[in-house]
Amino acid sequence: MTDSAAVTTTKDKAIADIDAVKDNAGKTDADAISKAKADAAAEIAQSHKDAIDKLHTNFGPDADTSTTDKAFENHKNATGSSAAAINKDKLAAEKEIAKGAVADAAANAKKKVDDLKHTDKTDYTSEEKKAIKDKIDQEVGKANGTITTPGTIDQAPNATEVNKARDEAIKNIVNNLVPNAGNGGGTDNGTGGTGNGGGTDNGTGGTGNGGGTGNGTGGTGNGGGTGNGTGGTGNGGGTGNGTGGTGNGDGTGNGTGGTGNGDGTGNGTSNGTGNDQEKGKDITLMHNAYVYDKNGQRSNKVVLKAGSIVTTYGLENIAGRQYYVAIDQGASNRKYYIAAGNAQYLVQKLGHNSYIYNKYGKRIKTEPTLKKGTKVKTYGVPVKIRGKKYFIIATNQYVKAANVLRSQLATKIERVAVTSNTPVADNNTKPSVEKTLKHNAYIYDGTGKRSNKLILNAGSVVNTTGQKQINGNSYYTLDNGMYIAAGNIDGKKLSLGHNAYLYSQYGNRVGKKVLKKNHLVKTYGSPVKIKSKMYYITDNNKNVKKANFKVVS
Incomplete structure (x- = not known):
C-alpha cells in the first residue's frame, strides 16, 4: 500500500469513528x-x-x-x-x-x-x-x-x-363560607383584646350595610378585668349584635346591644361566658397525627391524616413537649391535644447531599439536589415509604432520614399507650363498639354535611354507638355524637368484569394472586387515585383497579 493510500484509509476510518460518536451522542441525547x-x-x-x-x-x-x-x-x-x-x-x-x-x-x-x-x-x-x-x-x-x-x-x-x-x-x-363573613351585605366584626391586672378591654362591632350584621365581641378581662362588647350597627334591615366578653378571676363581661336601622334588630347579650376559649386558629397538618389527652397520653386509636385542617386554641406544654389545644365540638367541647411538630417545622441540617422524593418514594427530578449542610424544615418524626425512612419537608416532598444529621427531638419514635378519654357512662349512654376504618373518612353532622375539615386516616379505630340513615345514606354514629359514612367500615361487594391483580398503596403489584372475572370483591369507600389511576380499596394496603370492575348502574 502506498503512503497516499494509507493516509486515505486512516482518514476514512477517523471520519467513520467521528460519525459513530455523533450517532451515539445523538442517541444518548434522544434517550x-x-x-x-x-x-x-x-x-x-x-x-x-x-x-x-x-x-x-x-x-x-x-x-x-x-x-x-x-x-x-x-x-x-x-x-x-x-x-x-x-x-x-x-x-x-x-x-x-x-x-x-x-x-x-x-x-x-x-x-x-x-x-x-x-x-x-x-x-x-x-x-x-x-x-x-x-x-x-x-x-x-x-x-x-x-x-x-x-x-x-x-x-x-x-x-x-x-x-x-x-x-x-x-x-x-x-x-368566605364562614357564616357572617363579608362586608357590604356581609358582616363587620369587632373583637376586644385582653385586659390583665384589672384592666379594661373593649370590643366594638363594625357596621354591616345592605342587610349586613354588625357584631361586637367583648375582650377578656383577667384578674378582675372587664371585657366589654358593643354591638355594631346594621343598616337597611341589618342586625346589630353585642356579645359579652370573658371575665376570668372575678372579671366582668358586659355586652351592649347593637343598633338596627330601617327595621333592623339590636340584640345585646350580657355577662361573659366564663371560659377561656378564644377565637380558634386553623392549622394544616403536614404529618399524620395522634390525638392526646391532657397528660400527653393517646386518648383513642384515631389517626388524623396529613392535610387535615384543625381549629386550635393556643399551645400548651405537657411534660416538656408542645401541643396544640383543640376542641371536640361533638363531645361537650372536651379538649384534646395534637403534637405541635405535626404542623410546626423543625430546622435540621443535611449531613449528605440529598434528593427530594414524592410520597411513592420516587425521586422528583425537577427539584434540585439539596447539598450537604443545607438546612431543611422537617415535620414530625420520620415516616416509612416502602421500607425506608423519610422526613416530610413539604406537601408531597420528602428527604431520606439517613441524610439528615440526627436530632433526638426530631427522630424520637412515638410509642405511647392508648388511654380512654371517653366520659364516664350514665344510664342513658349507649355502649360503644370499636370499628376499624378501611378507607380515609370525613366526619359529618346530623344532616350529612361535613362538620369540620378533619380526615381520619385508614386504620384508625373509632368508637361507634349504632347506625343511622341520613338522606338515604348509611352512617355510623360516633361516641361524640358525630357520624362517619358506613362504607368506610363495612364496604360493599362489587363484581369483577376482568381478571385483576392486587396492588399496594404505591401502585406496585402485591403477590401473584389473580382475582378471576365475575368474582365478588368487598370494596371500601370511593375509589382512590394512585399514580394517576383509580383503585378500590379491598383491604389494608391492597387495592384493585377500578377499571377491572363491572360498571355499576
Whole structure:
C-alpha cells in the first residue's frame, strides 16, 4: 500500500469513528430527552392529583373538579427539545392546573353560598350572597390574574411556590363560607383584646350595610378585668349584635346591644361566658397525627391524616413537649391535644447531599439536589415509604432520614399507650363498639354535611354507638355524637368484569394472586387515585383497579 493510500484509509476510518460518536451522542441525547419528558409527565400528573385532593378535602368527595381535569388533559404531556425547555413547559402546565383548581374551588364555594345561613340560622339575602360571591371572584383574580395583570400563580418561580399560591387562594375562598363573613351585605366584626391586672378591654362591632350584621365581641378581662362588647350597627334591615366578653378571676363581661336601622334588630347579650376559649386558629397538618389527652397520653386509636385542617386554641406544654389545644365540638367541647411538630417545622441540617422524593418514594427530578449542610424544615418524626425512612419537608416532598444529621427531638419514635378519654357512662349512654376504618373518612353532622375539615386516616379505630340513615345514606354514629359514612367500615361487594391483580398503596403489584372475572370483591369507600389511576380499596394496603370492575348502574 502506498503512503497516499494509507493516509486515505486512516482518514476514512477517523471520519467513520467521528460519525459513530455523533450517532451515539445523538442517541444518548434522544434517550435523555425522552426520559425527561416522561419524568415531567409524572410530575404533572402528581400536581393534578394534589390539586384534586385539595378540592376533595375542602368540598367533599363530590366536589366539581372539571376545570382542573380539563387543564390536566390539555397540558399533561410536556414538550421541548432540551431539558430546560421541558422543565419550562412542565411548570407552565402546573400553573394551569393550579389555576383550574382555584377556579373549581370558586365554583364549589359559590354553590355552598346559596345554602349559607347566618349564625342565628336565618337565610342570607340575595344581596349578601352576591357580596360573598364577588369576594370569591376577587380571590380568583388575585391568584389566576387578569388579561393585563399576572396573578400569584403565574408569578411563582417553581412548583413549590405554585402550590403555595394555589393553597392560599383556596383557603381564602373557603374562609368566605364562614357564616357572617363579608362586608357590604356581609358582616363587620369587632373583637376586644385582653385586659390583665384589672384592666379594661373593649370590643366594638363594625357596621354591616345592605342587610349586613354588625357584631361586637367583648375582650377578656383577667384578674378582675372587664371585657366589654358593643354591638355594631346594621343598616337597611341589618342586625346589630353585642356579645359579652370573658371575665376570668372575678372579671366582668358586659355586652351592649347593637343598633338596627330601617327595621333592623339590636340584640345585646350580657355577662361573659366564663371560659377561656378564644377565637380558634386553623392549622394544616403536614404529618399524620395522634390525638392526646391532657397528660400527653393517646386518648383513642384515631389517626388524623396529613392535610387535615384543625381549629386550635393556643399551645400548651405537657411534660416538656408542645401541643396544640383543640376542641371536640361533638363531645361537650372536651379538649384534646395534637403534637405541635405535626404542623410546626423543625430546622435540621443535611449531613449528605440529598434528593427530594414524592410520597411513592420516587425521586422528583425537577427539584434540585439539596447539598450537604443545607438546612431543611422537617415535620414530625420520620415516616416509612416502602421500607425506608423519610422526613416530610413539604406537601408531597420528602428527604431520606439517613441524610439528615440526627436530632433526638426530631427522630424520637412515638410509642405511647392508648388511654380512654371517653366520659364516664350514665344510664342513658349507649355502649360503644370499636370499628376499624378501611378507607380515609370525613366526619359529618346530623344532616350529612361535613362538620369540620378533619380526615381520619385508614386504620384508625373509632368508637361507634349504632347506625343511622341520613338522606338515604348509611352512617355510623360516633361516641361524640358525630357520624362517619358506613362504607368506610363495612364496604360493599362489587363484581369483577376482568381478571385483576392486587396492588399496594404505591401502585406496585402485591403477590401473584389473580382475582378471576365475575368474582365478588368487598370494596371500601370511593375509589382512590394512585399514580394517576383509580383503585378500590379491598383491604389494608391492597387495592384493585377500578377499571377491572363491572360498571355499576
